[in-house]
Amino acid sequence: MFKKASIQVLLIVFITFLLFPLLWVLATSFKTTPEIYAGVPGLLPASFSLEHYQTILHGSNVLSAIRNSLMVGLLSTFLGVIIALPGAYALARFQSALNQAVLGWILTSQIFPAILIMIPLYVLLRSLRLTDSLPGLALVYVVWSLPFVLWMLHGYLKSIPVDLEEAAAIDGATRAQIIFRILLPTLLPALGAAMLFTFISAWNEFFFALVLMKSPDAVTLPVELARYTGMEGQARTGPLAAASVVATLPSLLLFAIIQKWFAGGLLAGAVKN
Amino acid sequence: MYVAVARCRKPIIRFAFPIFLIKLNSKRSHKHEQLKLLLPVILPVLLLSIIPLARGIYLGFTDYRLGDPIQFNGVENYIQLARDEFFWQSFRVGLVWTLAVTAGQVLLGLALAMLLNTKVRFTSVYAVLMLAPWAMPPIIRGIVWRQIYDMDAGWLNAALLHLGWIAKPINWLSSFELAIPAVIIAGIWGEIPKAAVFLLAGLQSISSDLYEAARLDGANTIREFFHITLPALTPVLAAIVSLSFMWNFNTFGLVWVLTQGGPGGLTRLPMLAAYEEAFRYGYVGYAAAIGNVMVIVISLVLFTYLRIQFRERLA
Numbered sequence A: 001m002f003k004k005a006s007i008q009v010l011l012i013v014f015i016t017f018l019l020f021p022l023l024w025v026l027a028t029s030f031k032t033t034p035e036i037y038a039g040v041p042g043l044l045p046a047s048f049s050l051e052h053y054q055t056i057l058h059g060s061n062v063l064s065a066i067r068n069s070l071m072v073g074l075l076s077t078f079l080g081v082i083i084a085l086p087g088a089y090a091l092a093r094f095q096s097a098l099n100q101a102v103l104g105w106i107l108t109s110q111i112f113p114a115i116l117i118m119i120p121l122y123v124l125l126r127s128l129r130l131t132d133s134l135p136g137l138a139l140v141y142v143v144w145s146l147p148f149v150l151w152m153l154h155g156y157l158k159s160i161p162v163d164l165e166e167a168a169a170i171d172g173a174t175r176a177q178i179i180f181r182i183l184l185p186t187l188l189p190a191l192g193a194a195m196l197f198t199f200i201s202a203w204n205e206f207f208f209a210l211v212l213m214k215s216p217d218a219v220t221l222p223v224e225l226a227r228y229t230g231m232e233g234q235a236r237t238g239p240l241a242a243a244s245v246v247a248t249l250p251s252l253l254l255f256a257i258i259q260k261w262f263a264g265g266l267l268a269g270a271v272k273n
Numbered sequence B: 001m002y003v004a005v006a007r008c009r010k011p012i013i014r015f016a017f018p019i020f021l022i023k024l025n026s027k028r029s030h031k032h033e034q035l036k037l038l039l040p041v042i043l044p045v046l047l048l049s050i051i052p053l054a055r056g057i058y059l060g061f062t063d064y065r066l067g068d069p070i071q072f073n074g075v076e077n078y079i080q081l082a083r084d085e086f087f088w089q090s091f092r093v094g095l096v097w098t099l100a101v102t103a104g105q106v107l108l109g110l111a112l113a114m115l116l117n118t119k120v121r122f123t124s125v126y127a128v129l130m131l132a133p134w135a136m137p138p139i140i141r142g143i144v145w146r147q148i149y150d151m152d153a154g155w156l157n158a159a160l161l162h163l164g165w166i167a168k169p170i171n172w173l174s175s176f177e178l179a180i181p182a183v184i185i186a187g188i189w190g191e192i193p194k195a196a197v198f199l200l201a202g203l204q205s206i207s208s209d210l211y212e213a214a215r216l217d218g219a220n221t222i223r224e225f226f227h228i229t230l231p232a233l234t235p236v237l238a239a240i241v242s243l244s245f246m247w248n249f250n251t252f253g254l255v256w257v258l259t260q261g262g263p264g265g266l267t268r269l270p271m272l273a274a275y276e277e278a279f280r281y282g283y284v285g286y287a288a289a290i291g292n293v294m295v296i297v298i299s300l301v302l303f304t305y306l307r308i309q310f311r312e313r314l315a
Helices: A002-030 A051-057 A062-093 A097-111 A114-127 A134-158 A163-170 A175-204 A207-212 A221-227 A233-266 A268-272 B002-016 B028-059 B076-083 B085-116 B123-129 B138-149 B155-163 B179-204 B208-216 B221-249 B253-258 B270-280 B284-314
Strands: none
Touching: A002 A051, A002 A233, A002 B085, A002 B123, A002 B138, A002 B179, A051 A062, A051 A233, A062 A097, A062 A134, A062 A175, A062 A221, A062 A233, A062 B028, A097 A134, A097 B028, A097 B284, A114 A207, A114 B028, A114 B270, A114 B284, A134 A175, A134 A207, A134 B028, A163 A175, A175 A233, A207 A221, A207 B270, A221 A233, A221 B138, A221 B253, A233 B138, B028 B284, B076 B284, B085 B123, B085 B179, B085 B221, B085 B270, B138 B155, B138 B179, B138 B253, B179 B221, B179 B253, B208 B221, B221 B284, B253 B270, B270 B284
16 A cells, blocks of 8 residues: 555656656746746746737747748648658558669668758758758658658558458459558558648758748748747746647647557556556 | 667667678669669768758868868867866756656656556547647757746746745856756756657557466566566667667757856856857867768667667577
8 A cells, every 4th residue: 555655656747757747838838028037937827818928829930930830741741651652552562672672772761860961951952942942851850750650551451361452353343442542541540640640740850940940931940939048037037938838739639649549548558567 | 659760779779880781682773763763862861960960960070160271180179178178068058957857757657657557547548638748849849948947037936936936036047056956957857758759659559468467477567567567568668768868969059048048157068069169159170070980989889789680689
């Protein structure tokens, strides 16, 4: 009994530490500016104010940055699926040197720091005048998240028996029909996960966007927010907290959606015992 | 997640050396079709990943500055790097940061995973709540921790002043003694969930029969940990340690937002140094050389990991 209680206490300490910064920024975003600077370490705002959310929605670049981030995220998610699905199918169903080469690239691509790709890419895109282009950035993100998406989908496809496809092929279905009519429905959960992964990594990405997106109209949310660091001051802290909450929402939503499945899978053994 | 790790285990070795294991058993008609399916993958990857990468590695052996003609200069960049005090400084800090964050996230992640793996109440709620740092974009993690460390409006100073532990506010991120620990704590905080998820999945896969047998033999918790848990967890531990090492060594956004490499270049990680050389000063070739050195470090870690995995398989 004593052991269980002490485990419980340790867990609460751990979770408080992990959760605290999120709660703190959430609280700060609802505090009034004078209260932020009052120096009281309390978490609950004394008075609930939406002024900082209004500040970022009007009269600043944050709204257009959110729009840009959404566009890049959705575009790369859409492109990523179209590219990865047939590719993952080929990787799962055929055996060849080409296959081994692609899978080899998937793993080796992970060891190179982004700077090595970034420099030539920047030089190339600059000479083509393609910096500041949202579709260009989306394409870079597709390639960046492709290794993980391909790896995941190809593993999932491998676990689907071929019998189904063979039966369809005997009935005269083409390869495209097999992929989109038969495999796609069974693949939807994995596809959903892959799409969410692509979207979140595009939404979160900072380094490529920092280098490639220079004009104020084209910056994505992380770049826009990073600009304000070093000039917090009284006017900035509140709006920055509000913008941080907004930037966290998509991934928080994702975790809220998958949490049941996640906790279930993660603690499956504990429940069984 | 563990399933993924376990599945990767064999393929990692197979696919890491594709050249030695080329299989030529595909039929001709299949080959054509396969190419058609893979072309949408191969083309963008070739254009936006492999070719730029090859060029990036090459640029590390040139004196290229933005706008100037490119001239091959052999190992001159590396000789210069070896003499460059700023580079050594960033490399040292990079290693301190990487080792501290990796150790911190794995040890704390293991502790958290083991606590979650017990039969107490609410573990499924905790397992979801612990993901909070992971749900935040790295840039936002930086911004939030910056606000916590903020001298005037930050929570940390407010709390410490309130408790009377300090007399006047501390400028955490500008202090020469405190900046590195402050940045490392923010880094560990952000990376704990990843390690905990991997390790919890690993713990779950250990058969409970082993523990029951040990208990019958009268083993205590500590013996259980060292004789059952740790050996069974070694493959997962090796995977998460080496992956985290790679990720942490490549950190950019978090530290960029927290300190921009300051004070006085004290927290300038290798990626920040390379970024500044290339995009602030225009020394593109030199920055690529830093990137090449980073590849060598990361490859060494990956190679060690593969060796551990390989030994596991033979054993």
